Amino acid sequence: MTASNDAHRYPDDARDALYRAIAERRDMRHFRPDPVDPAVLRRLLWAAHHAPSVGYMQPWRFVRVTDAALRRAIHGLVEEERLATARALGEREDEFMRLKVEGVLDSGELLVVALCGGREQHVFGRRTMPDMDVASCACAIQNMWLAARAEGLGMGWVSIFDPLKLATLLQMPEGARPLAVLCIGHVDAFYEAPMLELEGWASRLPEDLLIGDNVWPERAP
Template sequence: MSTAPSHAFSAVETEAVYRAIAERRDMRHFRPGAVDPAVLQRLLWAAHQAPSVGYMQPWRFVRVTDDALRGALRALVEEERLATARALGEREDAFMRLKVEGMGEAGEVLVVALADGRERHVFGRRTLPEMDLASVACAIQNMWLAARAEGLGMGWVSLFDPARVAALLGMPEGAKPVAILCLGHVDAFYPKPMLELESWAERVPLAGLIGENGWPAA
């Protein structure tokens, strides 16, 4: 006799959800090829289904299809990559060996931004104003999982100056870009997160992150 909650998905459906979570990767290697417009629309739909604090829906998406504009955006990323490398000190050389973006090969490049006028939304943000960013992160994760289920790779690039990207894309005052998403076809998904494969970092054990009635024990 099944003990699954009455509202649970079927076993196959549940397994698919957990598989998408487990196999999602921050991709940096793409092969050329356009993304089917219908698939792209489904991924954006998935992003737009994300939860948002106070139902503010603060996400905005800019699809970058102009080659010159994409090149200018990539130049800003490269500038910040070099600055980040210098700031890392003794890990500079190791960082410079990492591939941090796939903007030149990905079929789609999208910039995700926080909308302007967010100060109007007080519900859920009076003491935690950063919940607008948390809401956008949920939208990006929805899109990421949907992309994995569709067999497409996606990578989140965060090496850029938000003000300069906002100016480049003509965003209104108060809007703030938070992610450059590379989306496209891949030859294979990494067997582990790329930074684990490159020995940059390892996933910490879950047990050490969970506390009961207080902060997790060290």
């Protein structure tokens, strides 16, 4: 007799809701300026803080940006890097410049997610893979992203900025490192598919190409 997982399985509607949130999560760039309910924001931060982390190091730190001048300064850093990224893309420069890549000035909430300082003290799970702190922080962001979708809020992950300049702007301590600017807020609609797919920038790879049995997937690009 094979072991059954039925005793631990969620009810069908709860399970389906989880997969629905995964399927319908979008990297949003278009927002309404309406404020986010503080109770909802607390739930999103709770979800982030309950993410897994290697060695239970919990390396994430969140900075909520409520000052309008600071928000504009962050937008300036993003715009500076957007132009530099466009130049680095060569023949795709014009195509990139037509994309809306952030909603820093538009979203109801703006959060900066950073890695804490002193991470060299955490050896458990990181001795040969020190970048697991980044992976742990990404799990926290994904938790928040899925929770935001379930709450009916859009979220966009902005990574186009100079981390040293942003760390200085936010007076981060030595060793801290910003990873993401998160735009969170109400939206008129969620994109039917990832925006970069709709814009023809890229398409999702078939999962079968990325999965190999016992060896590297031979058909992976």
